[in-house]
Structures are given as structure tokens and as C-alpha cells.
Amino acid sequence: MGRNPVTWLGSPTFPRAARTALGDTQLRTNLRKATTTIRAKRARAVAELADWERLRRAGEAIKNDVLANLDTYLVRLEEAVTARGGVVHWARDAEEANRIVFDLARAKGADEVVKVKSMATAEIGLNEYLRARGVRPVETDLAELIVQLGNDRPSHILVPAIHRNRSEIKEIFSRAMAEPPDSDDPRVLAEAARRHLRRRFLSAKVAVSGANFAVADTGSVVVVESEGNGRMCLTLPETLITVMGIEKLVPTWRDLEVFLQLLPRSSTAERMNPYTSVWTGVTPGDGPGEFHLVLLDNGRTATLADEVGRQALRCIRCSACLNVCPVYERTGGQAYGSVYPGPIGAILAPQLAGDMTDKQAASLPYASSLCGACYEVCPVRINIPEALTHLRARAVEARPKHTAEALAMSSAGWVFRDPRRYEAAQRAGSLSRFLAGSDGTIKRLPWPGSKWTSTRDVPAVPKESFRMWWRRNRG
Amino acid sequence: MDSARSDILARIRAVPRRQPAPVPRDYDTARSVEDPVGLFVERVEDYRAVVRRVSEDELPQRIGDCLARRGVSNMVAPPDLPESWRWAGTRWSLDEPPLSLSEVDSADGVLTGAAVAIAETGTIVLDAGARQGRRMLTLVPDYHLCVVRADQIEVSVPEALRRLDPTRPLTFVSGPSATSDIELDRVEGVHGPRTLEVLVVDI
Amino acid sequence: MTAARKPRVALFATCLADTLYPETAKAVLRLLERLGCEVDFPLGQTCCGQMHYNTGYRDEALPLARRYAEVFDGYDYVVAPSGSCAGMVREIHPGLCGPSSAVERTYELSEFLVDVLGVTDVGAYFPHKVTYHPTCHSLRMLGVGDRPLRLLREVRGLELVELPQAEQCCGFGGTFALKNAETSTAMLADKMRCVQHTGAQVLTAGDNSCLMHIGGGLSRLRTGVRAVHLAEILASTEEHPWVATP
Numbered sequence: 045m046g047r048n049p050v051t052w053l054g055s056p057t058f059p060r061a062a063r064t065a066l067g068d069t070q071l072r073t074n075l076r077k078a079t080t081t082i083r084a085k086r087a088r089a090v091a092e093l094a095d096w097e098r099l100r101r102a103g104e105a106i107k108n109d110v111l112a113n114l115d116t117y118l119v120r121l122e123e124a125v126t127a128r129g130g131v132v133h134w135a136r137d138a139e140e141a142n143r144i145v146f147d148l149a150r151a152k153g154a155d156e157v158v159k160v161k162s163m164a165t166a167e168i169g170l171n172e173y174l175r176a177r178g179v180r181p182v183e184t185d186l187a188e189l190i191v192q193l194g195n196d197r198p199s200h201i202l203v204p205a206i207h208r209n210r211s212e213i214k215e216i217f218s219r220a221m222a223e224p225p226d227s228d229d230p231r232v233l234a235e236a237a238r239r240h241l242r243r244r245f246l247s248a249k250v251a252v253s254g255a256n257f258a259v260a261d262t263g264s265v266v267v268v269e270s271e272g273n274g275r276m277c278l279t280l281p282e283t284l285i286t287v288m289g290i291e292k293l294v295p296t297w298r299d300l301e302v303f304l305q306l307l308p309r310s311s312t313a314e315r316m317n318p319y320t321s322v323w324t325g326v327t328p329g330d331g332p333g334e335f336h337l338v339l340l341d342n343g344r345t346a347t348l349a350d351e352v353g354r355q356a357l358r359c360i361r362c363s364a365c366l367n368v369c370p371v372y373e374r375t376g377g378q379a380y381g382s383v384y385p386g387p388i389g390a391i392l393a394p395q396l397a398g399d400m401t402d403k404q405a406a407s408l409p410y411a412s413s414l415c416g417a418c419y420e421v422c423p424v425r426i427n428i429p430e431a432l433t434h435l436r437a438r439a440v441e442a443r444p445k446h447t448a449e450a451l452a453m454s455s456a457g458w459v460f461r462d463p464r465r466y467e468a469a470q471r472a473g474s475l476s477r478f479l480a481g482s483d484g485t486i487k488r489l490p491w492p493g494s495k496w497t498s499t500r501d502v503p504a505v506p507k508e509s510f511r512m513w514w515r516r517n518r519g
Numbered sequence: 520m521d522s523a524r525s526d527i528l529a530r531i532r533a534v535p536r537r538q539p540a541p542v543p544r545d546y547d548t549a550r551s552v553e554d555p556v557g558l559f560v561e562r563v564e565d566y567r568a569v570v571r572r573v574s575e576d577e578l579p580q581r582i583g584d585c586l587a588r589r590g591v592s593n594m595v596a597p598p599d600l601p602e603s604w605r606w607a608g609t610r611w612s613l614d615e616p617p618l619s620l621s622e623v624d625s626a627d628g629v630l631t632g633a634a635v636a637i638a639e640t641g642t643i644v645l646d647a648g649a650r651q652g653r654r655m656l657t658l659v660p661d662y663h664l665c666v667v668r669a670d671q672i673e674v675s676v677p678e679a680l681r682r683l684d685p686t687r688p689l690t691f692v693s694g695p696s697a698t699s700d701i702e703l704d705r706v707e708g709v710h711g712p713r714t715l716e717v718l719v720v721d722i
Numbered sequence: 723m724t725a726a727r728k729p730r731v732a733l734f735a736t737c738l739a740d741t742l743y744p745e746t747a748k749a750v751l752r753l754l755e756r757l758g759c760e761v762d763f764p765l766g767q768t769c770c771g772q773m774h775y776n777t778g779y780r781d782e783a784l785p786l787a788r789r790y791a792e793v794f795d796g797y798d799y800v801v802a803p804s805g806s807c808a809g810m811v812r813e814i815h816p817g818l819c820g821p822s823s824a825v826e827r828t829y830e831l832s833e834f835l836v837d838v839l840g841v842t843d844v845g846a847y848f849p850h851k852v853t854y855h856p857t858c859h860s861l862r863m864l865g866v867g868d869r870p871l872r873l874l875r876e877v878r879g880l881e882l883v884e885l886p887q888a889e890q891c892c893g894f895g896g897t898f899a900l901k902n903a904e905t906s907t908a909m910l911a912d913k914m915r916c917v918q919h920t921g922a923q924v925l926t927a928g929d930n931s932c933l934m935h936i937g938g939g940l941s942r943l944r945t946g947v948r949a950v951h952l953a954e955i956l957a958s959t960e961e962h963p964w965v966a967t968p
Contacts, residue, residue, distance in 0.1 A: 063904045072908075078703040098546040108539040115531045128686065134524040186709060187700035203700050210701055230701040234709045241710065246620055264685040272658065272696040272711020279654045280620065290527065297685040301677035302546070304691075308640075312699050315562065316640035316676075319711060320691035321654075327688050329617065330653035345530035370891045374908045411902065413895025413909070414776060416862035436778030453774060457782030460737070460769040461789070470741050484967075485941055495903040499910065500938030503742055510735050510744035514763045 046139050048343055049169035050396045052197070055381025057407035062375040071376050074209045082367045085313035086421070092315070093305065102302045104425040107358035110293050111348060117260040117293045118339065124263025128325020130335040135287075138168035141340050145170060145252060145285050148336055149179050152283050154250040158241075160267060160274045161185035162254025163201060163361050164287045164340055166383040167396070170252070181252070182244055184273035186237050193220035199377030199385060201363040202311050207376050234271075241273065251277035251332070255288040256360065257303060258337075261296045264324040265337065268307060268317050278321050284332040290339050291348075291357040303360060306423035310362035343396035352434040356392045358424040363388075365418035365428060371411055380408060387418035391431040400435075400442035409435035448492075467512070473505040480504035550675045555638040556719060559672050562641030566694020567707050568715040575720055578666070579603045582630065585664055585716055591627035595660060597652025604630060604666070614652050623655060628662030629712075634689075636672045637679045641694065643667060643717065644679060646687045654688055663712040665692075669722045728760040729838075732797040734790075734828070736807045736930070737769035739951075743930045745967050749957035750803050750831060756957075757839055766793040771818075772810040777897045780818070787811075787818045794824035801834045803953045805860020805928045808833075813863055830860060831953055832869040832928060842872045847960045849879030853922035854952075855913070855936065857929040858891050870928055870952055877955060883920045887912075894935035910939045918945060928952045 047053065055061065065071060090096050110117060122132045135141035145165075149157050157174065159165065159181055171181040171192075183192040190205035191198050194216040198204030205213070210228040217236050218224040225236040253274065257266040265286055267274050278284060294300060308317045326335050348354050366372045366386030377385030381404050382393035390412060394405040409432045418428040443450070459469045479486045485501035488494065496502060508516075552558050556572070563570045573581040583606035586594065591609050598615035605611050612618060612626065623629075632650030633643045643665055645651045650666070657663055673679040683689060696711030707713065731754055735747040747763075754761045771786030790811060794800045802808045808830040815825050835841055854874060860866045874882050893899065893909025913936055917925050925940070927933050930951055937949025948966060958964035 059902050059904070062902060066904050066908050074702070082703045095546040098543065101543050102546055105540060105542040109542060112536050112539050115528050118528070118531075134527055136523045136526055140523060184710070185700070186698050190700070203703060205700060206703065213701060230698075230704065230706040231708070233701060234698055234706050238709055245710070246624060259685060262685045270696070271698045271700075271709035273709065275654070275658050275690065276710055279658055297680065298677075299542075301548070301680045304680070305676050312705075314693070314705075315565075316637070316642045316691065316693040318566070318693050318695070318697045320689075322685060322689035322691075324686040324688075327647070330647055330655075330688055339527070341527045341530070345527060345534075348531065349534045370893070370909050371902070371905055374905055409778075410898070411905075413858070413891050413893060413898045413906070415858035415891035415895070417858075417889075417891070420862055433776055433778070436776070437780045438778075440778035449777075450779075453777065453779045453782055457774060457779070457786070460771070461785050463766050463768055466737075466768045473741065483941070485938070487942075492900055495900045496938070498903065499907045499942060500935060501941040502938055503934070505742060506744060508744065510740045510747035511763070511765060513744055513748065515765070518763070519765075 048397050049138050050167050050343065050384070051382045051393055051405055055404050057404050058379060058411040059407065061379035061381060065375045065379045071207050072374060074207055075373055075376055078203070078206050079367045079373045082313055086310065086364060086367065089309040089313045089315060093309070099302055099306055100423055100425050103306050103423055104358065106294060106299045106302060107424050109295060110291065111354060111357055114290065114348065117295055118290060120260040121258055121263060121293060124261065125325055125337050128263050130263065130325040130337055133336060133338045135338055135340050135342070137342050141168050141287055141338050141342065142170055142173035144338050145287065146174055146177055146179065148283065148285055149174070149250050152250050154179065156180040156182060156244070156248065157250045157252050158182050158184050158244055158248040158277050158281065160251065160253035160269065160277045161188050162252070162287060163383060164254045164289050165252060166198065168287070168340070168342060170287070184241050184245070184277060186234065186271060189237055190216055193217065197378050198383055200366055201361050201384065201386070207378070245276040245280055248281045250283045250285065251281040253277055253284065253286045255286050255292050256307065257294050257300060258288060258292055259297050259300065260293050262324055264297065264322050266300065267321045270312065270318045272319055275319055275321055278323065279331050282332055283334040285336045285338065287338045287340055290341055290344050307360055307362055310364040310421065310423040343398050346398050347395040350395065353391065353395050353431055355426050356388065356395060356431060358426055359388050359392065360424060362423055364421040364423065368417040368421050370415060370417070371413065380411065387412060387428045388426070391428060391435060394435060400438050406439040406442065409439060467509070470505065470509040474507050477504035477507060547675060548677045550639065552638065552674055555672050555674050556669050556721065558674070559636055559638035559641060560719060562638065563694065563717055566641055568694045568717060570717045570719060572719045572721055575722070578718065578720055579606070581718055582606050582664065583608060585718070589628070589662060591662070593625070593627050595623055595626040595629050595656055597631060597650055597656060599650055600630060601650070614656055620655070620659070623659045626660045628664060629656050629660045630664045631657055631666070633665055633667045633671060635679045635682045636667045637676055638672050638674045640676065643692045644683060645690045645692065646683060648687065654690055657690065658711060661712055662714045664716045664718070666718045666720060668720045728758055729798045731759045731761050732794050732800045733761055733763045734767060734794065734800050734802040734807070735763065736802055736804045738930050739803055742934070743951065746803050746930055746951040746953050749951070749953040750801065753844060753953060753957040754801065757841065757844060762797070764793045770807045770810045772807060773896055775810065775814060784818050787815045790815065791819065791822035791824045795822070797827065799834060799838060800824055800828040801831055802828065803831045803928065803951060804930065805830045805857050805864050805866060806931055809859040809863035830864055830866055830928060832866050832873055833864065835873060836869045843876035844873065844956050846877040846956045846958055847879050848877050848955045848958045848964060850924045851881045851883060851922045852924045852926055852955065853883045853885045853917060853920040854888070855885055855892065855925060855927040855932065856888055857927050857932045860928045861889060866928070873952070873956060874926070880955070883922050886916045886919055892932050892936050894932045896931070899935060910935060914939050914943065914945070917947060923947060925949050926952050926955055
């Protein structure tokens with residue numbers, strides 16, 4: 045078993061990557077514009093439904109049921125898909141899933157596969173795997189195509205090219221397409237993508253997709269999309285391979301009545317996304333004659349074993365948490381060093397990677413001010429701040445015990461455990477007033493305080509703390 | 520592969536579990552509005568699709584108007600499309616025997632009925648059943664004219680799902696093909712039909 | 723309040739106000755006594771353990787949570803001039819060391835005034851142009867809603883101006899401000915721009931931590947805008963008006 049590719053090899057820790065990203069003013073402008081637009085739209089879409097909070101609670105409960113009975117539902121799904129002519133595969137990790145897809149494509153003699161946007165296949169690095177073995181993966185979602193043609197990495201769950209504006213996209217298309225767009229009007233850019241992909245859709249033998257949901261009872265698989273590229277891939281090729289995380293299940297068809305309301309309004313802020321496709325196994329004479337479903341673990345069962353961390357497996361990949369996150373808005377998604385950026389990425393990526401001794405993974409739960417905006421908008425009520433602090437504790441456990449931070453924390457703890465020591469520390473601290481200027485503030489502290497005083501003044505500790513004043517006046 | 524299956528199931532079963540609380544179903548499973556058809560029309564229009572309300576009697580003429588306005592010369596349709604819907608001003612290719620992909624690709628448009636519609640979200644659901652044909656027909660041509668009967672319109676998503684058979688191939692269509700991938704701003708028209716027109720037949 | 727006897731309130735000053743912002747704690751004391759409470763400051767109190775907990779040092783936070791439950795046992799109410807510390811106590815302490823009456827009776831200042839004492843006009847006077855920043859934990863963890871604004875609207879002489887993008891985090895986040903200092907500073911810069919846009923002379927909030935961060939930035943830029951805790955505004959009267967410290 046190789047390394048889990050869910051975090052990108054060689055990525056710097058979050059603070060270092062963020063520093064680079066913060067210096068990119070174009071990036072910040074693009075992100076601010078995009079996230080501001082979508083935040084307002086989402087709020088309007090959600091406000092239309094009087095029962096939104098009840099839908100969230102139902103969504104949370106359905107997913108909790110799935111996680112508590114995952115084995116039962118997976119077996120049920122397998123039976124239903126098989127009964128309808130599909131073939132189910134199981135993959136413990138990225139390597140295993142990639143090999144299944146590659147073997148299937150090769151068996152069909154395909155040197156090219158068309159792809160529907162899929163987080164699962166991005167997570168396992170399927171494109172790199174196929175390309176290294178002579179099979180060309182063609183991303184057909186507009187944003188994925190922008191990333192692929194720009195030799196770039198994704199920076200958002202829903203809109204992987206959110207960090208690019210229209211003129212940058214025109215540049216990328218102009219370099220990579222036979223018929224380059226003649227303007228940066230989004231309509232023209234969309235038209236260019238249409239022409240670029242049209243022939244590939246009509247001639248593709250094999251398609252690869254992810255799944256937004258799969259219904260255990262019926263074996264039905266659901267893909268939610270906007271452009272119609274998904275429908276093209278799901279309908280036209282002879283063979284369809286769907287790679288799906290094992291947590292993407294819902295028990296019954298009825299449960300979709302909750303998620304088909306929660307997802308579009310949370311993600312693209314629409315009442316409904318343009319296209320949702322549902323298929324069950326194989327339908328003779330309509331769509332692919334061969335259907336393979338790959339059930340992917342890749343760190344999910346390990347995540348399931350963590351009582352607090354497992355709530356990340358409720359995620360339906362809407363990306364509402366990214367769009368409201370003040371940290372994401374400033375750093376962009378690539379700073380997280382994973383296909384799962386933003387608040388959900390900060391709790392999901394380190395868990396899937398499964399190695400808290402990895403400095404980059406362990407830096408992700410700290411990439412948050414714990415403002416809680418993510419929890420507020422999450423359609424399945426993932427308490428992201430709770431999971432973040434929980435994973436911070438796991439990161440601390442995995443770290444050496446004698447770091448400067450650990451020592452500072454334990455000495456502060458020692459002080460706070462005893463009011464006399466605490467008061468003594470206040471008295472000692474009040475000596476800091478000799479560092480202060482005439483306005484009573486300190487402009488420069490030694491490290492690590494320098495991280496504060498590089499941009500902020502800090503008040504000197506006053507001569508008399510409140511408790512000393514209380515003792516003097518009221519004691 | 521068998522060992523992967525048993526390994527994954529074993530890992531799941533190794534996790535101590537508690538049965539969670541039952542799913543609260545106190546959200547709206549039905550919503551009533553004064554004019555579901557009017558709401559449907561308004562919501563479909565929000566996606567920048569063209570919607571017209573017509574009576575049963577005038578339907579054939581109105582289909583003709585749409586096709587004439589668009590100047591189509593070559594339409595595809597499911598095999599069971601009613602004879603009266605086939606406007607004489609264009610050539611019709613019915614999907615029986617099955618049309619080739621290139622035949623469908625060279626058509627100017629497709630005319631179908633629908634299975635169910637959702638007023639609140641402005642959605643049409645196709646289930647490959649009566650008057651709809653297989654999925655490819657409504658996907659490849661650039662123009663989709665869809666006839667929805669007023670009694671097929673449900674108000675909310677839960678009500679609509681109840682009328683559908685999940686084992687049929689389903690396509691939920693909410694407006695024409697669109698993308699939000701450029702600066703998170705919606706633009707209509709990428710790969711799927713770039714023009715969606717809907718005729719709502721009042722019963 | 724219908725009870726004949728005065729409510730016995732324990733002031734949980736928070737370690738930050740106790741040590742760095744004693745004027746805030748004095749203001750809470752003055753305000754609550756003015757409103758008829760009997761206020762005590764149990765000297766056994768130190769810190770709620772939030773910094774440790776939020777940074778991943780749970781073992782260090784646990785004895786502090788236990789200490790809190792012991793020290794504040796037996797009072798009618800515990801009041802803290804901090805949404806963040808009150809949030810830590812109410813939302814996190816029970817998970818660390820079980821429920822306690824101290825935790826159940828803990829209130830953030832504006833909650834206590836509006837919900838328990840039932841007042842919005844606290845008789846304050848503060849003749850300045852003020853804008854209010856709702857701190858994240860008071861807003862999202864405790865859900866104090868518009869209580870602070872309702873209190874501020876009743877302050878005589880005070881001109882309240884709306885802060886644009888008020889609900890955006892200021893970037894403090896405890897040790898986040900050190901661990902991710904650059905990102906924190908970028909968030910701070912946007913918050914300061916919004917504050918300056920209002921033309922207010924005073925920025926207020928229910929948390930000294932966020933005020934220390936935003937105020938520290940405003941001071942560094944010599945904007946002339948002062949960061950003042952809500953308690954100090956509400957404690958200010960015509961007889962004893964607020965004076966800038968130091």
C-alpha cells in the first residue's frame with residue numbers, strides 16, 4: 045500500500061502555504077468576488093424554505109443512520125446493483141481503486157476516458173494513475189477542464205477553478221484549444237469548452253464518474269450537475285465506471301427528498317441544479333450496457349472509528365462551508381494542500397490521510413479561527429469547530445512532548461491551576477509596562493509575541509490586576 | 520477483490536456503535552400553494568427557459584408556433600409521440616428503430632412529454648416513459664421542447680419523488696444547461712440543450 | 723426580578739480582563755450593583771481553559787474546568803464579560819467534566835442583563851459615535867443575537883452606526899493569531915477597513931480578546947478609533963462617565 049494521495053505530496057504546512065497565497069492579490073480579488081456573490085445567493089435560496097432547519101436535522105439524522113449501519117446498507121446496495129445488472133467492486137485504498145478503473149478501461153481497449161467531476165477520483169489521484177499507464181483522462185466539467193488544461197490544482201470542492209477569473213481562463217483555453225475563444229465573456233468561454241469536448245463525448249467508449257448519492261434499497265445512483273457534461277458521460281459511452289466513497293449512501297429513495305433540497309441550495313445556491321441523473325444498474329437500450337460501481341474506503345473506515353471525527357463523513361460536498369469561511373476566502377483552496385480544502389477539508393483530509401505525525405496534515409485543523417460560520421451553513425450540521433478542536437488534540441498527542449509550545453502550554457496550565465501562582469504571574473507580568481510607550485501599549489515583543497506585535501500593539505499588563513484591586517477595596 | 524470486501528466490512532463492524540435517534544420527518548412532505556401551475560411557470564422562467572401555458576385544443580398549433588419561430592427543419596422524437604404533436608412544417612425522425620448517435624446529433628431539436636414536474640423548483644422530471652424516449656434523445660440535440668400537463672405538476676420535491684419509480688432512468692431538468700464555474704456566476708448553455716422551451720397544458 | 727432578596731451574582735472576570743483589562747471587570751461590577759445585584763468576585767477563579775482546549779491541550783484544560791465548577795458553585799448566577807469564555811463554559815465544560823450548577827447558571831453579560839434582569843435601558847450615558855462588532859462566539863456559540871445592540875440603542879448620547887460585514891470574523895481566534903499570524907492579519911485588515919468606514923470613534927464588542935486584536939491593529943495604524951468593551955459603555959453614566967485608559 046502506498047501513501048494516501050488525499051494530501052498532495054510535498055505541500056508545505058498551512059501557515060507557510062497561506063503566506064504565499066496571501067501575497068497573491070489577484071487570487072484574493074478573485075476569491076473575494078466569488079465567495080461574496082455565492083454567500084448572498086445561498087442566503088436567499090435557503091430563506092425560501094421555512095422548514096430549512098428541520099431539513100438539516102433530517103439530513104444529519106439520515107447520515108448518522110447510514111454511518112451506524114454502514115455494513116448493512118453497503119451489502120444491500122451491492123445486492124440491488126447486482127440484481128439490476130451492475131457489477132460492484134470494493135477498494136480498500138486509492139491504489140486498489142485506481143487499478144480497478146484502469147483494468148476495466150484497458151479491457152475495453154480505451155485509450156481515453158471521459159470524466160464527470162468527481163471528488164472521489166480526485167482524492168485517489170486517478171488521472172495521474174491513468175496517464176502514467178497510457179490512458180488519457182478527459183475532464184468534462186468546465187472548472188475541472190480549466191484546472192486540467194492549466195496544469196493546475198483544484199482550489200474548491202464545487203468550482204475547482206474558483207481561483208481563476210475570466211481573463212485567466214481565456215488565456216488557459218487559448219493555449220490549449222484548437223479553436224481558442226475570442227473573448228473572455230463567460231458565454232464565449234462556455235461555448236469554447238462545448239466545441240472542445242463535443243467530439244470526445246460522441247466517441248468515448250468509457251466514462252468515469254463519482255456519485256452524490258446511492259440508494260441502498262433500490263441500487264439507484266445519483267449524480268447532480270449543471271452543464272450536461274455529466275449526462276453526456278452517464279448516457280453515451282458503452283461502459284460507465286462510478287467511483288463512490290462508501291459513506292455516500294442513503295438508505296431509501298425517500299431520503300433523497302431531503303438531500304435534493306439541501307444540496308442545490310447549499311452548493312450553487314439554486315432551487316435545483318440544472319440536471320440530476322438517477323440510474324439503477326443497466327437499462328437495456330438506454331445508456332451504458334455495462335455499469336461498474338467501485339466502493340471506496342481509502343481512510344473512511346478509520347475515520348468512522350473516531351467518535352467525534354466521524355461526523356465529517358456526513359459531508360455531501362456542497363462547499364457551503366468554503367464559501368463562508370474567512371480563512372478560505374483569504375488563502376484560497378490550494379493552501380490546504382489537498383483536494384478537500386476549506387473547513388471540511390481541514391477535518392476530512394487529515395483523517396483520510398490518517399497520519400497525524402505528518403506536519404502538513406497536522407497543520408490543517410489549526411487553519412481556522414473557530415468562528416463557526418461553517419457549522420451554521422452546513423446542510424448536515426457537521427460541527428466543524430468541534431471536530432477541529434478534537435483533531436487539534438490528536439495532533440498534539442502525535443507531536444513530541446517537549447516542543448516550545450507544549451512547554452508554554454503546560455507552564456500556563458500550571459499557573460492557572462493555582463490562584464496564588466496566577467496572581468504572582470500577574471505581578472511579574474505587570475513589569476511589562478516598562479516595555480510600553482507613553483500610550484501604554486507595547487509595539488514589539490520577543491518571539492513568539494513578535495508574531496502578534498508585527499501588526500498589532502498590545503496593552504502592557506497594568507500595575508494592578510482586577511483581583512488585586514478587589515482585595516484592596518472589597519476584600 | 521473478495522478480500523477487499525470482507526476487510527472493509529470487518530473494519531466497519533469493528534467500530535463500536537450505538538443506534539442513533541430516529542430520523543425526524545417533521546419537515547414539509549407536502550406544501551400547498553394557491554396556483555401550482557403559475558408557480559411552476561414562474562420558477563422555470565427564473566432559469567431563463569421559455570414557458571407558455573396552452574389549452575389541450577391549441578397544443579398542436581402552439582407546438583407548430585414554437586418550431587416555426589425557431590425555424591427547425593429536422594426534429595427527433597420518442598416513438599410514441601402523439602401524431603397530432605408532429606407539426607407538418609418539419610421533418611420528424613422517430614426513435615424506432617433506434618436512431619444512431621450521429622442522427623440525433625444532427626437534429627435541430629427534440630420534442631417530448633414529461634413524467635412529473637416540480638413547481639417550487641421549476642423542475643421537469645423525465646423517466647424514459649410515455650412520450651419521453653431514452654435519455655440520449657433529450658440530451659444531444661441543442662433544443663428541447665417539452666410538453667408538461669398541469670396534472671403532472673407537484674408543488675414540492677417530496678411530493679414529486681413519491682410519484683417516481685427510482686429504478687427507471689431519471690433525469691431532473693431545471694432550466695437549460697448552465698454553469699457557475701466562471702466566477703460563480705450562472706451562465707446558460709454548455710453541453711446539454713442550450714434552449715429549453717416548455718408548454719404547460721392546462722387541463 | 724420578583725425575588726425579595728438581591729440576586730447573588732458571581733463575577734467571572736475572565737483571566738484576560740482580570741489581568742489586562744481590569745477596567746472592564748470594574749465596569750461589570752459597577753453596572754450590576756447599580757442594577758441591584760449583590761456581586762462577589764470569588765478569588766479562587768483563574769481561567770476557563772479555553773486557550774488550552776482550543777489549541778489541543780485538553781489535559782491542561784480539564785483541571786481548569788473542574789476548578790470553575792467548584793469556585794462558582796452556590797451563586798444564583800455567574801456573569802462573564804465575554805461571549806467566548808461563557809461559550810467555553812456552557813458548550814465545552816459539560817463534555818469535559820460533566821454538568822454542574824455553576825455551568826448552568828453562567829451568562830454572558832448582555833444575556834444576563836436582557837434575559838435575567840429584563841432590562842435594556844441600564845441608565846447609561848456615553849456621548850460618542852459607536853460601532854458594534856458581534857464576536858463569533860457570542861454570535862454563533864451562545865446566540866446572543868441583537869441583545870448587545872438593544873442595550874446600546876438605549877444608551878443616552880450614544881450614536882450607533884452599523885458596521886459593514888459585521889458578522890465576519892476579525893481574525894483573532896486565540897492561538898490562531900500566532901499560529902496563522904499572516905492570515906489573521908489579513909482578516910484584521912478587512913475588519914479595520916470596515917470599522918474605519920463607519921466613521922465611529924469607538925468600536926465596541928462583548929469580548930476583550932477580539933477587542934485586543936482589532937484595537938491593537940487600530941492603535942498600530944494610529945486611526946484614533948478606540949476599542950472599548952460593551953460593559954464599560956453600559957457602566958458609564960453622566961455622574962461617572964467613561965474615561966479613556968491609560
